[in-house]
Amino acid sequence: MAEEKSQASSSKMLTLKASDGVLFEVELNIAKEMKTVQAYIDDCEDIETIPIPNVLGKHLAIVIEYIKKTNEEYDAEFEKQWNMDDLQLLLLAANYLNISGLQECLCKAIAKRIENKSPEYVRKVFNIENDHSPEEEAKLRKEYKWAFEGVDKD
């Protein structure tokens, strides 16, 4: 689980503990990319193990990998590996941990996957109930008829 970056030999290591108890040993400079963790370190200087109660081990692993490898090429391929549920969970994790680069990457990825899909599809993705009356919805569909042309099949 722990991967050391080749350069920093004398860099301090930190342990992050995911919500399901999985432990990750990371270098300080990696952990600092998570602004939430940075704030934690600023508050308690001697801390060695930081609890991350909102993020599962499997997602924390992905987040740490992202921080280590992020660049234009990596980001372009990154989101392709995950299904919609994981993308949303990762977004929640990135948001909680306050990693702006990852948050933006994930928002873009999710947006791309819901583009040109039917409203029903989008509702399922985000678990949203339709509270439009049939008349209201019909009115919108009529007013923006052009938007509903050539929609991807669900």
Add this chain to the structure above:
Amino acid sequence: MSSPPAKLRVQPDDESPAILPDELITEVLSHADVKSLMQMRCVSKTWDAMISDPKFVKLHLKRASRNPSLTLFLSKSRIDGDNNVVPFPVSCLIENPMITLPNDPYFRLRAKECRYVIGSCNGWLCLLGYSSIGAYRQIWLRFWNPAMHKMTEKLGYIWDNILGLYTHFKFAFGYDELSETYKVVLLILDEARNRTNVQILSLGDDMWRSIQSFPAVPLPFRYSNPGVNDVVYLNGSLNWLALRDSFRSIGVYGWKNVNVKEFVIISLDLGTETYRQLMPPCGFDEMSPVEPSICVLKDCLCFSNDYKRTDFVIWKMEVFGVEESWTQLFRISYQNLQSMHLDFVDLQYSQWLPLHLSDHGDTLILANKQERQAILYNLRDNRAVRTRITDDIQWFSAKVHVESLVSDILKPQVHQP
């Protein structure tokens, strides 16, 4: 549904999906395209309100500005001499596809009773049309947001004499953030009185109104169609390259008589409607038969000139309005720009116009008056390739354009106390 911080289901086997809080949904949606967002208004009442909210429209516009298009202007297209304007994403242009633009009637201007694109602002294109009545032309404007399928009526009617539009009129389109008003500015060359008159139309008003005359002579004043890029909109101001001093008719051959010191950039603040004069970079110290130009790259005012017919130089004003902040951005040798296939083209004698600089600063899109194609110049390895779109595009009319949700640009005049 507001619950910061967002809580996840802890058990990994739990079937329930993640629930994104509103702020994250807003952020996700701000990256979606306009067509999809209009569909998503049907998702729920909350989403309908979210997407129509002016704050969201602004956020979306900000994101979209990082992914702009160029409006490709096709004159005398395949269909009966009609002009077409097709927004084409820069990211796609840089990949240089060999394609022919689709012949979509949606992008034809004649059906909109217009001929040219004056400018683009916040997703709205300012179109110009006219009809000839005897020795005069009646000119009008029309505003179109192609992404939103919204278009205004014809407005801003104005008359010229039959020569005026192509030689003595210059239109410009911009936005004043403070008053949230879109404005069109018209420069009218008045040779007899040795001055340039200026009129402004605030969208929502009925009439053009005069403001203080232009403090210099705008360039270029020779026959050119109204859609050609000769003005730069930047952060609430419109900017023209001009010559100071008394009025002179600058013909095609007049450059030899022009002194470098006569060049000035006139900046019109769209809020206060007052002028400011900015000096070009002091590094531009030698005249050349090739006309310099101004443009916007990476949200900064830029000045480009020929250097001794060997190089093309682009300067950037790092801080707008601060003349000491002019820095040389690029110096590109004409040799690097020369096409392998077109060695009869004398690039060093024709005018250049930078159109766009990519985010990471490695690709510059350049247009040259002599060439049909634009140039994609890779700044890292100094290689130039030509674009491969087969249509005949007027690159000097290409405007930077974004997709926006802005649905209403006509504002009734608000009387300030």
